[in-house]
Amino acid sequence: MRSIVWFRRDLRRDDHPALAAAAARGPVLGLFVVDPVLAAPVGPTRGRYLSEALAALDASSGHHLVIRVGDPAEVLIAVARETGADAVYATAETTPRGRARDAAVADALARAAIAWRPHSTPYVVEPGTLRQRDGRPYRVFGAYARAWAERAASVPGPVPTPPVTWVRAPGEVPAVVGDVVGTRRPAHFGGLPDAPAPARPPAGEDAAREALLAFAGRAEGYGAVRDDLGRDATSRLSPHLHVGALHPRTVLAALDAAGQVAPEFRRQLVWREFYADVLWHEPRSAWHDLRGAGAPPPDRDGAALARFSRWARGDTGLPLVDAGMRQLLAEGWMPNRARLVCASFLVKHLHVDWRWGASWFLWRLVDGDVASNQHGWQWVAGTGTDAAPYHRIFNPVRQAERFDPDGAYTRRHLPERYRPGGVVPAPMVDLAAERREALARAAMARGAR
Numbered sequence: 487m488r489s490i491v492w493f494r495r496d497l498r499r500d501d502h503p504a505l506a507a508a509a510a511r512g513p514v515l516g517l518f519v520v521d522p523v524l525a526a527p528v529g530p531t532r533g534r535y536l537s538e539a540l541a542a543l544d545a546s547s548g549h550h551l552v553i554r555v556g557d558p559a560e561v562l563i564a565v566a567r568e569t570g571a572d573a574v575y576a577t578a579e580t581t582p583r584g585r586a587r588d589a590a591v592a593d594a595l596a597r598a599a600i601a602w603r604p605h606s607t608p609y610v611v612e613p614g615t616l617r618q619r620d621g622r623p624y625r626v627f628g629a630y631a632r633a634w635a636e637r638a639a640s641v642p643g644p645v646p647t648p649p650v651t652w653v654r655a656p657g658e659v660p661a662v663v664g665d666v667v668g669t670r671r672p673a674h675f676g677g678l679p680d681a682p683a684p685a686r687p688p689a690g691e692d693a694a695r696e697a698l699l700a701f702a703g704r705a706e707g708y709g710a711v712r713d714d715l716g717r718d719a720t721s722r723l724s725p726h727l728h729v730g731a732l733h734p735r736t737v738l739a740a741l742d743a744a745g746q747v748a749p750e751f752r753r754q755l756v757w758r759e760f761y762a763d764v765l766w767h768e769p770r771s772a773w774h775d776l777r778g779a780g781a782p783p784p785d786r787d788g789a790a791l792a793r794f795s796r797w798a799r800g801d802t803g804l805p806l807v808d809a810g811m812r813q814l815l816a817e818g819w820m821p822n823r824a825r826l827v828c829a830s831f832l833v834k835h836l837h838v839d840w841r842w843g844a845s846w847f848l849w850r851l852v853d854g855d856v857a858s859n860q861h862g863w864q865w866v867a868g869t870g871t872d873a874a875p876y877h878r879i880f881n882p883v884r885q886a887e888r889f890d891p892d893g894a895y896t897r898r899h900l901p902e903r904y905r906p907g908g909v910v911p912a913p914m915v916d917l918a919a920e921r922r923e924a925l926a927r928a929a930m931a932r933g934a935r
């Protein structure tokens with residue numbers, strides 16, 4: 487029996503339950519559908535990275551991957567008819583739009599008498615399946631992490647790479663992903679640079695495997711160095727996890743095999759699962775405050791736009807913020823500490839709406855992920871899952887002293903500041919005054935409740 491494997495956030499062959507199930511049944515047609523609706527808000531950097539990940543998957547399937555543009559249900563039914571496939575296998579989606587799309591596709595396939603076979607998700611523990619004793623979803627990370635550990639202990643391990651008999655659709659002309667992405671560029675980006683980040687991380691399952699093996703050997707020391715910006719010591723697995731060149735199950739199994747307990751690292755992977763779970767229960771939290779009441783109203787006027795634009799260009803005069811924002815432009819990636827400091831500066835010192843910052847990150851990051859990004863931003867803005875939201879204001883100068891003490895990170899990403907005779911710009915705002923302003927706004931918002 488012929489099956490379609492519809493690839494989405496699972497661009498790999500290894501540890502892929504849907505692919506393994508389809509391959510056990512008979513020949514497989516690997517398909518990626520560029521859905522114009524989902525592709526519209528994908529920026530050029532993430533679009534390019536996705537193309538590279540797809541090219542790697544195509545190569546690893548002996549150049550059998552079929553890429554089509556269009557409404558997924560229509561494309562799937564058309565490809566099934568062309569090739570005689572009677573079932574569609576996929577890794578289940580968990581984001582609000584992904585779930586709505588899967589529900590619509592399942593209906594359309596049922597009407598066309600084609601079987602819909604979702605298997606697993608891009609997470610170790612399926613989002614939406616853990617609940618507190620009283621049935622409510624988790625909102626606090628620590629409690630979620632405990633429940634997650636209990637459940638994860640009974641989750642089956644990685645699925646071996648199956649032998650696959652690939653088939654191709656006749657007369658296939660590959661679609662170009664870059665032609666479809668980025669058609670919905672938010673107006674507040676104005677004239678901000680749009681060229682794809684030139685120093686993007688490598689894409690594809692082989693690159694992911696290499697990064698994982700390199701990291702597995704040093705994971706035990708991760709806790710001590712993860713925030714050391716100069717050492718660049720984190721795993722850099724996020725782009726691979728985002729496109730699914732790696733499954734987190736595989737990552738955990740590799741750590742076990744390398745004899746690395748690495749609790750701090752495992753904890754970070756659980757943050758990824760926690761945010762996916764929060765978003766699953768609260769789809770609106772992608773763009774609306776999770777905890778709206780008591781949050782100070784952010785600025786969205788012309789002056790805020792000018793401040794946002796300087797921030798996004800890495801032109802704030804705060805070296806750590808500018809280094810982070812320049813790294814984002816150059817690589818489409820930033821370490822977590824830099825993301826925290828840059829996001830906090832925009833929201834707490836420039837008083838700009840977190841949604842503007844989140845949209846810029848999502849547009850530029852190769853790992854731009856609606857759950858981790860939006861909830862990372864909401865955590866910083868104090869509207870999300872942080873238990874002590876409004877008083878946490880990262881001072882970018884203190885943060886640089888603590889996490890980039892010799893300036894190695896800042897020098898790497900902001901070299902012009904350190905050239906002999908280089909201009910050292912003044913900070914665009916007075917940090918102490920804006921901190922007071924942020925606290926006053928928060929107090930006023932709380933008083934108004």
Ligand SMILES: Cc1cc2nc3c(=O)[nH]c(=O)nc-3n(C[C@H](O)[C@H](O)[C@H](O)COP(=O)(O)OP(=O)(O)OC[C@H]3O[C@@H](n4cnc5c(N)ncnc54)[C@H](O)[C@@H]3O)c2cc1C
Nearest residue numbers: 720721722723724754755758821822825854855858859862
């Ligand atoms: C404002 C803001 C925006 C963010 N946007 C994204 C995003 O769009 N996509 C994304 O994958 N991560 C995002 N993060 C989380 C985190 O910054 C990145 O996952 C991490 O920097 C990726 O680098 P790494 O793979 O070397 O991480 P490591 O430190 O090696 O961690 C391993 C993995 O754990 C997960 N992880 C680590 N930290 C977090 C976290 N705080 N929240 C959720 N998952 C985490 C990631 O999958 C990461 O690859 C954001 C964080 C903040 C504060």
